Amino acid sequence: xxxxxxxxxxxxxxxxxxxxxxxxxxxxxxxxxxxxxxxxxxxxxxxxxxxxxxxxxxxxxxxxxxxxxxxxxxxxxxxxxxxxxxxxxxxxxxxxxxxxxxxxxxxxxxxxxxxxxxxxxxxxxxxxxxxxxxxxxxxxxxxxxxxxxxxxxxxxxxxxxxxxxxxxxxxxxxxxxxxxxxxxxxxxxxxxxxxxxxxxxxxxxxxxxxxxxxxxxxxxxxxxxxxxxxxxxxxxxxxxxx
Ligand code: GLN
Numbered sequence: 001x002x003x004x005x006x007x008x009x010x011x012x013x014x015x016x017x018x019x020x021x022x023x024x025x026x027x028x029x030x031x032x033x034x035x036x037x038x039x040x041x042x043x044x045x046x047x048x049x050x051x052x053x054x055x056x057x058x059x060x061x062x063x064x065x066x067x068x069x070x071x072x073x074x075x076x077x078x079x080x081x082x083x084x085x086x087x088x089x090x091x092x093x094x095x096x097x098x099x100x101x102x103x104x105x106x107x108x109x110x111x112x113x114x115x116x117x118x119x120x121x122x123x124x125x126x127x128x129x130x131x132x133x134x135x136x137x138x139x140x141x142x143x144x145x146x147x148x149x150x151x152x153x154x155x156x157x158x159x160x161x162x163x164x165x166x167x168x169x170x171x172x173x174x175x176x177x178x179x180x181x182x183x184x185x186x187x188x189x190x191x192x193x194x195x196x197x198x199x200x201x202x203x204x205x206x207x208x209x210x211x212x213x214x215x216x217x218x219x220x221x222x223x224x225x226x227x228x229x230x231x232x233x234x235x236x237x238x239x240x241x242x
Contacts, residue, residue: 001034002052002209008059008067009039012094015147017057019193020089023202024053031220033210042070048081052209056094058150058191061104061122064093068110071097075113082115085212087205088185091194095179095187096120096152105151116182117157123172126151131168131190132238133178137204143241144198145234146190154189156180162188167238184208197231199224 006013006021021037028035040046048054059067082088088098096102099118102110112119128149135144143166153172161171162179170178170189179188186205188194195202203219210216235241 001036002028002213003036003038003050004053004055005038005040005046005048005051006055006057007040007046007094008042008057010041011063011067012057012059014058014060014092015149015191016193017055017091017191020055020057020091020195023193023195023199024206027199027202027206027222030222033206042067046074048074048077048086049084051081051086052213053205054086054088056088056090056097058092058094060093061102061110064097064102064110065108068097071113072111075115078113079115082183082185085184085208087209087212089194089205090185090187091191092148092150092152092189095189096154098185098187099154102152116180116185116187117159118154118180119157120152120154122151123153124151125173127153127169127173127189129168130234130238131170131178132166132235132240133163133168133170133188133190134166135163135201137200140200142198142200143231143235144190144194144201145231145238146188146192146194146197148189148191150189154180162186166240184212197227197234199227
């Protein structure tokens, strides 16, 4: 039985980020893989070591401030689970909180967990719109589509980016990098929601979660004809594909 955890579903759920949980669960169910969802709100206990896939969605500055104290208490457990291979998808506000800090436009510094070597500072311009990113998964390149809306500009330290911006802003609109990748942690600015729009990425996360539990079996192929078509339409609209 795989356990999917949505941390702070009432506070970190911008632009349909919950859809990432739904897509992950559905792709398990379509293959007969038993799965359950655990929603964890402020103050509620969770054993990250027993979680297979963790979603930290996006949230506004206000929501980030509301969860920061609660999240800090969970830092040692979460860091230990990440070191041991927990699969995490962290989006926008959730992504920023895994780094060292997020500085708002007013100059307030929201401390991050410092698990990933990166920091974020709010800029005056909102980075908003549809975005396409090239991501390499096990040597295979995919063109992921999504929607971004952030004022935070993220800069990476020693951590690797998740991908390369084909169209849009990504981490900061300057260096062409998008997201961050550390062990089995995938950070990104892509809402959309991301996983329903990009099934190859969903399956990659699922494979990693299964591998961590010693369940190496190859995944049954699913019919992704609509997802693939939708992806192509968006890439065309963004001028990436003819
Ligand atoms: N508050 C952050 C920003 O604007 C995160 C927003 C989000 O999660 N979409 O940069």
